[in-house]
Structures are given as C-alpha cells and as structure tokens.
Amino acid sequence: MLTRAAGMVAAFIAGLALVVGAILVVRHLTAPSKPELPVIPENRRPSVESAARACAPLSVPLLAAQIDAESGWRPDADSGHAQGISQFSPATWKEWGQDGDGDGKADVWEPRDAIPSQARYMCHLYDVVKAVPGSGTKTGATRLALAAYNAGPNAVLRARGIPEILETRGYVDKIMNDLLPKYRKSEEKYRRSEAKHDAGRAAASPSVPSSAPPSSDPSASATGASPPATRQP
Numbered sequence: 001m002l003t004r005a006a007g008m009v010a011a012f013i014a015g016l017a018l019v020v021g022a023i024l025v026v027r028h029l030t031a032p033s034k035p036e037l038p039v040i041p042e043n044r045r046p047s048v049e050s051a052a053r054a055c056a057p058l059s060v061p062l063l064a065a066q067i068d069a070e071s072g073w074r075p076d077a078d079s080g081h082a083q084g085i086s087q088f089s090p091a092t093w094k095e096w097g098q099d100g101d102g103d104g105k106a107d108v109w110e111p112r113d114a115i116p117s118q119a120r121y122m123c124h125l126y127d128v129v130k131a132v133p134g135s136g137t138k139t140g141a142t143r144l145a146l147a148a149y150n151a152g153p154n155a156v157l158r159a160r161g162i163p164e165i166l167e168t169r170g171y172v173d174k175i176m177n178d179l180l181p182k183y184r185k186s187e188e189k190y191r192r193s194e195a196k197h198d199a200g201r202a203a204a205s206p207s208v209p210s211s212a213p214p215s216s217d218p219s220a221s222a223t224g225a226s227p228p229a230t231r232q233p
Helices: 002-030 045-051 060-071 090-096 111-131 138-151 153-159 166-204
Strands: none
Touching (some): 045 060, 045 111, 060 111, 060 138, 060 166, 111 138, 111 153
C-alpha cells in the first residue's frame, strides 16, 4: 500500500513538473522580444556622416534621430506643410535648401540635398538659441535647437525657451529621450562591427615580402659572389 502511494506521489510530481515546464515554454515564446536598435539606412549613411561635420554640436546619431522623428527616413514624406526626408516647409527650404548632390538643383525631395541642408539649418539654429536661457549646456542647446527646427526660431526666442506647444515638446522629448540614446547605441554597435571587419580584412590580406635591391657593389664578381655582409654603402 505504501509503495502504491509513493508511486502516486511520484506520478503527481512528474505531472506537475510537466505542467510547469509547459507554462514556462509558453511564457518564453509569447514574451515580447527586445526591440532591435534603429539603424541608418546604408544608402543614407554617406549623407548623414558628411552632414554631421557641418558644425561641432552635430553628430551622426543626432541627425539620424531627427530624421527618424521627422519622416521615418521616407524621402516622399509630406505632412501638408513640410516636405521630404528632413521635412522642410517651402519657405524654410527656399532660404536654407542647397544642392548637395551636385546636379545643379536644390531638391527638397532628394535626401542628398535635404540632409546637408538640415545640418546647415541646425547649425544656424544653434547660433540663434545661444541667447536663450538654458543654452549653456550641450543638452540644453540641442533641445532648444530642435524646438526651433520644429516650431521656428522666433517661437523659441519669444518663449525664451521651448514653447508651450504639445507637438514641439513631444518632438524634442521623443528625439532626446528615446531616439537619440538608441541611435547612439546603434552607432557604437556599427563602429565595433566595422572595426572587426577591417581587422578581419587586414588579417586575410597576404603579406608581400620585401625584396632586397640589387647590389651595386663593384666588388661583386660576375660569378655571383656577394659582398661582405658588414659592408656599408
């Protein structure tokens, strides 16, 4: 009787373990996966990297985060009052749009024109907000410049800070608190990957042995006799 009871207990424990295991498997399969970091599209990277050199406050992650917030990297984005990958209004584009791809035309729909124009305009806005309280730190200046990009520099100057505009405040917060940290991590990952690839390519490249120049020593005979090794030219 005792043996039968022990067997029942063992069977119960085994069954319970199977149930718990199944629950854990289901929980693992249904748990939300960690979101991937955003990446700069490869066909946009040359423009972003070049544009980031326009002035000291800019960086590749900052411009990338701003483009992501503006258009989600869509060159055909059109909000009705702003156009293109960097979302310029017609009036702002008329003043700040430039020909970045060298085809003789400043085209708001062409990312190779719009991205350097975005950088150029941001550099200007950094200068504009220098007179605004809170611009004394890099973070403060960036928040104000982004606000000026979204709401216009006059709105920031009038408010003496970020205007009380929900869209503008949400725009600044989305870039600074969400997208910018992600793009910074993404760029760190990209740089590490590039460095690893460069190291791998360098290791795979065959080394070419250096050949000694022919001797000009007149003491060398026609029979191929070599000069003494200690001879100095």
